Amino acid sequence: MITLSSTHSQPLQNAASIRNLPVNLFASVMGLAGLAIAWRQASHQFGASMLVAEVIGMLALSVFLVLGVGYLVKAIRYPGVVVAEYRHPVTGNFFGTITIAMLLLSSVLAPLSQPLAEAVWTVGAVATITFCFMIATRLLQGRIDAAHAVPAWFIPGVATLDIAVAGSGMSMPWAHEVNLFALAVGMMLALLFFTMIMSRLIHHEPMPAGMAPSLLILVAPFAVGFLAYGNVMQRVDTFSGLLFYSGLFLFLTLAPRVFCKGIPFASSWWAISFPLAALTSAALKYAMFVQVWPVTGIAIILLALLNVVIVVLVARTLHILFNGEMLAG
Helix, strand or coil, X not given: CCCHHHHHHCCHHHCCCHHHCCHHHHHHHHHHHHHHHHHHHHHHHHCCCHHHHHHHHHHXXXXXXXXXXXXXXXXXXXXXXXXXXXXXXXXXXXXXXXXXXXXXXXXXXXXXXXXXXXXXXXXXXXXXXXXXXXXXXXXCCCCCCHHHCCHHHHHHHHHHHHHHHHHHHCCCCCHHHHHHHHHHHXXXXXXXXXXXXXXXXXXXXXXXXXXXXXXXXXXXXHHHHHHHHHHHHCCCCHHHHHHHHHHHHHHHHHHHHHCCCCCCXXXXXXXXXXXXXXXXXHHHHHHHHHCCHHHHHHHHHHHHHHHHHXXXXXXXXHHHHHCCCCCCC
């Protein structure tokens, strides 16, 4: 931290600047929107106040607008920095958090304005599919370092699944086919990337400690896949249960490695929020289907944990924002 006595000795790049706004911070919108959707589901099942979901949803929308303006300013003033972020084999995948945020916000906006929700979903779906093609093309150029096969690779694939998650309520006659296409592409990429990432985690050096929070992204393809499959098929069935329990198993396995002392806080910690939110929504929907108390208990515990995690993430993020650490070089 810069003190008054050391200010003149610090290099200029340590000053807070919009050029250092991390693209992975859009994951905060995903987490907040996911929490709002989970609370909406809880209000239907347990009679919780819908006001909670609406307030959190508006907060998610506000954060997206602020970050969107901030990152647009960064792109205009420092285009080279943005291009370098996109070309990075790991960081580049986090541009998918922007499109996922748009898709989730369409679900948040649906109760307020269906035409606006459909417009946001359409833009988000087009951007998501375009981004997925761009990332797939980059990977197929070959000579990719196996060490770069990290959980963040899942983001483009999960993004396509989120088209189907948010698109179930869209009234356009072509929306179902888009949802079906997105589900097919998302499941294919999830299977491919899961194999590659697990192979890297097992056979190569452990990831740096600072990347440990991203391990929970491994839960996302199963939890989001559960939601997408259920929306497209309009039912919850045995295959849905397999997806949910696979995600739950991974969460229980990875959580001790993520929620442990010694990992410094950074904006990358928001990577844990949406996988947990998706798993919570999946648990709530599955509990409503099976109607057995252990699953209902799991859903309630996950919802409580999600709330605690989001509150802590918001508090820690505001702390590093106001002390200048987030935007420091």
